[in-house]
Amino acid sequence: MKLTLKVWRQESGAEEGHFEEYLLEEVGPEFSLLEALDKLNDDLVARGEEPIAFDSDCREGICGACGVTVDGTPHGPQKNTPSCRQHLRSFEDGATVQLEPFRSGAFPVVKDLAVNRSALDRVIGAGGFVSTSVGTAPDADAIPVTHEAAEWALDLAACIGCGACVAACPNGSAQLFAGSKTMHLATLPSSSKERGRRAKGITRAAEEEFGPCSVYGECAEVCPAGIPLTAIAGLNKEKLRQVLRNKDD
Amino acid sequence: MTATIQRKQRTSAPPRTRLPVSNFAAKTTMAVTGLIFVGFVFVHMYGNLHIFRGQEEFDHYAHWLREILMPLMPYAGVLWVLRVVLLISLVLHVGCGLLLWTRARRARGPFKRTGLRRGDALMARSMLGTGLVILLFVIFHILDLTLGVQPAASGAFESGSAYANLVASFQRPVVALFYMLTMLVLTVHVAHGTWTAANDLGATGRRLRQLAAWVAGLVAIAICLGNISIPVLVLLGVIQ
Ligand code: HEM
Ligand code: SF4
Ligand code: FES
Numbered sequence: 001m002k003l004t005l006k007v008w009r010q011e012s013g014a015e016e017g018h019f020e021e022y023l024l025e026e027v028g029p030e031f032s033l034l035e036a037l038d039k040l041n042d043d044l045v046a047r048g049e050e051p052i053a054f055d056s057d058c059r060e061g062i063c064g065a066c067g068v069t070v071d072g073t074p075h076g077p078q079k080n081t082p083s084c085r086q087h088l089r090s091f092e093d094g095a096t097v098q099l100e101p102f103r104s105g106a107f108p109v110v111k112d113l114a115v116n117r118s119a120l121d122r123v124i125g126a127g128g129f130v131s132t133s134v135g136t137a138p139d140a141d142a143i144p145v146t147h148e149a150a151e152w153a154l155d156l157a158a159c160i161g162c163g164a165c166v167a168a169c170p171n172g173s174a175q176l177f178a179g180s181k182t183m184h185l186a187t188l189p190s191s192s193k194e195r196g197r198r199a200k201g202i203t204r205a206a207e208e209e210f211g212p213c214s215v216y217g218e219c220a221e222v223c224p225a226g227i228p229l230t231a232i233a234g235l236n237k238e239k240l241r242q243v244l245r246n247k248d249d
Numbered sequence: 250m251t252a253t254i255q256r257k258q259r260t261s262a263p264p265r266t267r268l269p270v271s272n273f274a275a276k277t278t279m280a281v282t283g284l285i286f287v288g289f290v291f292v293h294m295y296g297n298l299h300i301f302r303g304q305e306e307f308d309h310y311a312h313w314l315r316e317i318l319m320p321l322m323p324y325a326g327v328l329w330v331l332r333v334v335l336l337i338s339l340v341l342h343v344g345c346g347l348l349l350w351t352r353a354r355r356a357r358g359p360f361k362r363t364g365l366r367r368g369d370a371l372m373a374r375s376m377l378g379t380g381l382v383i384l385l386f387v388i389f390h391i392l393d394l395t396l397g398v399q400p401a402a403s404g405a406f407e408s409g410s411a412y413a414n415l416v417a418s419f420q421r422p423v424v425a426l427f428y429m430l431t432m433l434v435l436t437v438h439v440a441h442g443t444w445t446a447a448n449d450l451g452a453t454g455r456r457l458r459q460l461a462a463w464v465a466g467l468v469a470i471a472i473c474l475g476n477i478s479i480p481v482l483v484l485l486g487v488i489q
Contacts, residue, residue, distance in 0.1 A: 237450075
């Protein structure tokens, strides 16, 4: 099949960007979006042109490195699927597809389709970790955790930190990301020792870097980890709890 | 997530002098004041339905509002407490709404999100616009039916004759139309607002979230239908 790719080209964060059109031939519906970009880059290099910069690593939806905006939608047309697992079969033969970097104030472009998402790391640095000593692994049932709680914590821990939720948000909010990071730790006994401190730190950092949440719900539509909208209420709940108790735990 | 990052380099806009109000505080204020409004508008709609019991009942109801807790409170005392609470809520709600809106636009940066098609997202996007229409309506509504200031009020306005004033007001088609349009706008604002408030106040339980979604929709529709029925029946000549 054939596609026309309208790709955002930008030399660096300091320079203006623009769209450029490329004809992509000899690709098939089974190509992933990133394989299509690889193919285009091979063509570009063969012609002596500068290849398109974009991020990727695992290419199987587990690392969170990839992320481009496809026709205005972060990651692409297939819901809850990372860019690396989007396929050309989503597009009509001969279609024009627009590829942009993830757009948000907190994600400056590094080059072409690659953006700097370290604002997410700073949110984690402000509280998305466990600093209490939990010793060696306890006996299996020493600290009771219900099956439901364990499953729920795992569901929320599935976030791969790709930042698509931010790019999907008209407010530039990272509430889904921050909510999943706060809530999965709040759900389990050992990590919940620092609930208050964590809620405070994460909320403060998320507010410094990102926008407020108005519950558009666009984040949960694109999230490749399927983090539910409940996570955004979870962050508010944890913060409210911290404000009312004013304690570290 | 790794790849292309420079961990230390600040990526967001340099911290500007911000109002010392966190987004969390602003959102919680929005939620609480918003829910006060929802409660008020719902009860107000229920009170308005007294119109179907005829002139005497309706005027009596308007008068009764001023006599609640009468020996304990002075005449119109409870009414004034309500008015003050609502006014303070309105100032806070609109102030926080504008604050959050400007912060949101700044955080998104120069490339607006495009291609929003889901109902939820469209309602969320409409919050400032629908809110401002409601604000204009509230001002008009008070001038028309509470204070009787012309030209907002009809020529026949007479203080104390709630029923006659309301009917005379709605007999002007433009006023009835503005009222009906505002009610549609209010439906959207209340539906999404109530759902947002549930999220802002930390509703995480599965059943609680289901309940909040249902209450948001049903309350919004009830307010809309209850209120809209009045100008419609005035225009049809059923209420005279
Ligand atoms: C009777 C009138 C009103 C009712 C019942 C109402 C109700 C609500 C509720 C419940 C919310 C959700 C609060 C939250 O974010 O948690 C809300 C949000 C909002 N309201 Fe109102 N409101 C009213 C009037 C207004 C007015 C006059 C404005 C004028 C600007 C306004 C602007 C907004 C905005 C912008 C939001 C969204 C805030 C955000 O989530 O970013 N509202 N409203
Ligand atoms: S919540 Fe979902 S969309 Fe957001 S960073 Fe995590 S995996 Fe990506
Ligand atoms: S490259 Fe790892 S999730 Fe897409």
